[in-house]
Amino acid sequence: MADERRLDVLRAIIEDYVSTNEPVGSKSLVERHQLGVSPATVRNDMAVLEEEGFITQPHTSAGRVPTDKGYRLFVDRLSTVKPLSSPERRAIQTFLEGAADLDDVVLRTVKLLAQLTRQVAVVQYPSLSRSSVRHVEVVKLAHTRLLLVLITDTGRVEQRVVELPGPVSDAAVADLRATLNAHMTGRPLADAGALILALPLQADSAEDRSVMTAVVASMLETLVERFEDRIVLAGTANLTRSAYDFPFTLRPVLEALEEQVTLLKLFGEAVDPSRVSVRIGEENPEGLTTTAVVSTAYGAQSRPLAGLAVLGPTRMDYPGAIGAVGAVARYVGQILAEG
Amino acid sequence: MADERRLDVLRAIIEDYVSTNEPVGSKSLVERHQLGVSPATVRNDMAVLEEEGFITQPHTSAGRVPTDKGYRLFVDRLSTVKPLSSPERRAIQTFLEGAADLDDVVLRTVKLLAQLTRQVAVVQYPSLSRSSVRHVEVVKLAHTRLLLVLITDTGRVEQRVVELPGPVSDAAVADLRATLNAHMTGRPLADAGALILALPLQADSAEDRSVMTAVVASMLETLVERFEDRIVLAGTANLTRSAYDFPFTLRPVLEALEEQVTLLKLFGEAVDPSRVSVRIGEENPEGLTTTAVVSTAYGAQSRPLAGLAVLGPTRMDYPGAIGAVGAVARYVGQILAEG
DNA sequence: ATTGGCACTCAGAACAGGCGAGTGCCAGGC
DNA sequence: GCCTGGCACTCGCCTGTTCTGAGTGCCAAT
Numbered sequence: 108m109a110d111e112r113r114l115d116v117l118r119a120i121i122e123d124y125v126s127t128n129e130p131v132g133s134k135s136l137v138e139r140h141q142l143g144v145s146p147a148t149v150r151n152d153m154a155v156l157e158e159e160g161f162i163t164q165p166h167t168s169a170g171r172v173p174t175d176k177g178y179r180l181f182v183d184r185l186s187t188v189k190p191l192s193s194p195e196r197r198a199i200q201t202f203l204e205g206a207a208d209l210d211d212v213v214l215r216t217v218k219l220l221a222q223l224t225r226q227v228a229v230v231q232y233p234s235l236s237r238s239s240v241r242h243v244e245v246v247k248l249a250h251t252r253l254l255l256v257l258i259t260d261t262g263r264v265e266q267r268v269v270e271l272p273g274p275v276s277d278a279a280v281a282d283l284r285a286t287l288n289a290h291m292t293g294r295p296l297a298d299a300g301a302l303i304l305a306l307p308l309q310a311d312s313a314e315d316r317s318v319m320t321a322v323v324a325s326m327l328e329t330l331v332e333r334f335e336d337r338i339v340l341a342g343t344a345n346l347t348r349s350a351y352d353f354p355f356t357l358r359p360v361l362e363a364l365e366e367q368v369t370l371l372k373l374f375g376e377a378v379d380p381s382r383v384s385v386r387i388g389e390e391n392p393e394g395l396t397t398t399a400v401v402s403t404a405y406g407a408q409s410r411p412l413a414g415l416a417v418l419g420p421t422r423m424d425y426p427g428a429i430g431a432v433g434a435v436a437r438y439v440g441q442i443l444a445e446g
Numbered sequence: 447m448a449d450e451r452r453l454d455v456l457r458a459i460i461e462d463y464v465s466t467n468e469p470v471g472s473k474s475l476v477e478r479h480q481l482g483v484s485p486a487t488v489r490n491d492m493a494v495l496e497e498e499g500f501i502t503q504p505h506t507s508a509g510r511v512p513t514d515k516g517y518r519l520f521v522d523r524l525s526t527v528k529p530l531s532s533p534e535r536r537a538i539q540t541f542l543e544g545a546a547d548l549d550d551v552v553l554r555t556v557k558l559l560a561q562l563t564r565q566v567a568v569v570q571y572p573s574l575s576r577s578s579v580r581h582v583e584v585v586k587l588a589h590t591r592l593l594l595v596l597i598t599d600t601g602r603v604e605q606r607v608v609e610l611p612g613p614v615s616d617a618a619v620a621d622l623r624a625t626l627n628a629h630m631t632g633r634p635l636a637d638a639g640a641l642i643l644a645l646p647l648q649a650d651s652a653e654d655r656s657v658m659t660a661v662v663a664s665m666l667e668t669l670v671e672r673f674e675d676r677i678v679l680a681g682t683a684n685l686t687r688s689a690y691d692f693p694f695t696l697r698p699v700l701e702a703l704e705e706q707v708t709l710l711k712l713f714g715e716a717v718d719p720s721r722v723s724v725r726i727g728e729e730n731p732e733g734l735t736t737t738a739v740v741s742t743a744y745g746a747q748s749r750p751l752a753g754l755a756v757l758g759p760t761r762m763d764y765p766g767a768i769g770a771v772g773a774v775a776r777y778v779g780q781i782l783a784e785g
Numbered sequence: 786a787t788t789g790g791c792a793c794t795c796a797g798a799a800c801a802g803g804c805g806a807g808t809g810c811c812a813g814g815c
Numbered sequence: 816g817c818c819t820g821g822c823a824c825t826c827g828c829c830t831g832t833t834c835t836g837a838g839t840g841c842c843a844a845t
Contacts, residue, residue, distance in 0.1 A: 134838075242593070244585045246595070248580070342704075469807090487817085489808070507825045
């Protein structure tokens with residue numbers, strides 16, 4: 108009973124603090140919310156909440172501020188996802204449907220997300236290793252130079268020029284193309300390396316064959332690991348909003364955002380499109396410990412394609428961000444499934 | 447004579463201000479530089495320089511700060527390019543030579559530039575319209591779907607999937623491929639649109655032909671205008687260094703940096719690899735009026751490929767930045783010419 | 786368990802004084 | 816005619832002081 112109210116108090120504190128960015132005191136809390144009790148009672152509850160580590164005082168005789176632990180509890184148990192308004196939903200849909208190709212879809216998605224949440228948005232390209240092959244093309248550019256083009260079922264097209272150790276015949280190239288398509292179409296890219304090594308290639312000579320297989324295999328591997336990590340950002344200017352306590356907090360964040368490796372970690376565990384994951388403060392990797400990250404995966408539940416996230420200060424509108432991230436992920440998944 | 451010294455004073459003021467970020471007064475100026483005159487004399491010179499608009503006082507009884515006009519004069523007439531140290535040169539060379547392909551070259555270049563200058567670096571991909579065709583490949587993915595791959599002499603590979611209004615025969619595709627390569631190899635991309643419309647295409651029917659030509663032409667145009675503007679950024683975290691007068695100046699800059707259109711304007715006039723252009727303060731497009739941009743083109747003088755720039759506060763080490771931009775542009779041009 | 790009352794704390798605003806870096810001007814010297 | 820030392824003046828900023836008010840913890844009463 109009283110326990111119940113204490114949680115109401117925490118929720119109220121978080122809501123107020125998120126919207127005002129100022130420590131919230133017992134009096135103003137009672138004024139702004141219908142708690143049905145006096146400030147003194149709230150003070151008692153606050154003392155307990157502080158005792159338990161959910162809120163803290165910046166200095167004696169100031170209001171209370173939520174801790175990371177407080178936000179955690181709020182997200183896990185006190186908040187309900189805030190669904191988008193129907194104009195918002197319509198705007199998303201028409202905006203995303205106007206996209207011309209995959210690059211455009213990703214670009215629009217990230218901008219949209221940044222605008223909806225007024226935070227930094229991060230979107231990962233559909234992972235190659237989780238896609239399958241739609242078509243492979245091999246083109247001979249010169250005696251010892253091949254171009255390999257790979258088209259995935261998610262619409263991603265990747266290519267790479269390979270320098271061969273020795274010349275290769277037209278026939279061998281044609282054979283390679285035919286064999287690759289015959290055996291790999293529809294297969295997941297993750298298996299590409301293994302698959303390609305087992306291919307029944309014909310060639311004029313053993314040398315030809317071994318050379319080509321090895322080159323192509325290593326090349327595919329490269330493709331996979333290299334393009335696994337394409338990531339697009341938007342809304343970095345939003346960082347300047349919520350951060351008055353400046354350079355110290357902004358600097359490492361900007362640095363982290365330029366570091367692809369760090370960004371990739373954001374998506375580490377978000378592999379289930381039906382769940383939105385929230386990481387708060389210290390739960391994040393180095394450099395992002397003052398921020399909160401709301402992330403999820405997009406794509407079919409059975410086959411998630413990649414991650415998508417929103418990043419902002421821990422003082423963040425979690426219900427709104429979770430709603431936006433979830434909705435956008437759904438729409439993108441849908442669009443990509445159609446294309 | 448005295449005129450000469452007045453310019454020395456301006457140079458000294460700029461050097462001091464750039465390194466300390468504090469208004470510089472007559473006394474400390476004389477102490478730090480061998481001007482051979484007394485503070486009083488310097489004060490007189492300062493009064494004249496202020497009269498002429500090259501420096502200004504933040505408030506009465508403070509030191510002087512250079513104006514945009516002052517920096518302009520400094521860059522045009524008072525500074526000599528600061529060449530890179532030979533370890534720096536070696537580092538650049540080995541770093542850039544390690545690049546695997548074009549993407550890697552561009553990525554390394556932009557990071558390098560950001561690190562050398564400790565500012566924000568911006569690098570534009572080799573412009574498609576200024577490149578020529580090395581090879582064209584046409585692949586039939588489905589009855590009404592073609593993949594067109596374009597390889598330029600700068601190593602850029604671009605592709606696009608085209609949805610056709612009607613089915614097309616294998617023979618027509620083969621013909622298209624052959625004809626395209628026969629007529630376009632070696633030609634500049636800028637002419638692609640016109641050229642392609644004049645191609646002697648054979649086709650089973652007039653419909654086939656008109657459909658294919660139109661689609662491919664519009665597609666190529668799209669390629670050109672769409673990929674003209676690929677731009678890569680690095681070093682945004684450096685913005686937090688020089689900016690203590692925060693959100694107001696940082697905000698618009700971050701916004702401008704996300705706006706591709708604005709960024710492209712930076713390279714508008716920089717088409718001569720042998721000259722480094724400097725734009726200061728108000729000379730820049732909207733949103734960047736508090737910054738300075740040092741830019742140049744890279745590629746052969748006869749055939750510039752694209753632009754490359756460094757962006758920072760007007761209070762910037764111009765000689766250093768100009769040196770770095772020039773040197774990096776030279777090395778990149780070289781690397782790309784070889785590859 | 787809740788509440789009103791009360792004494793206490795402390796950050797931040799408002800004000801005052803002093804310091805010192807910097808200026809402009811002027812009269813004298815090379 | 817240009818440079819210089821001297822001098823009076825300005826004014827931002829640092830420091831110390833005071834004051835105010837939002838907020839707290841505790842306690843006795845309901």
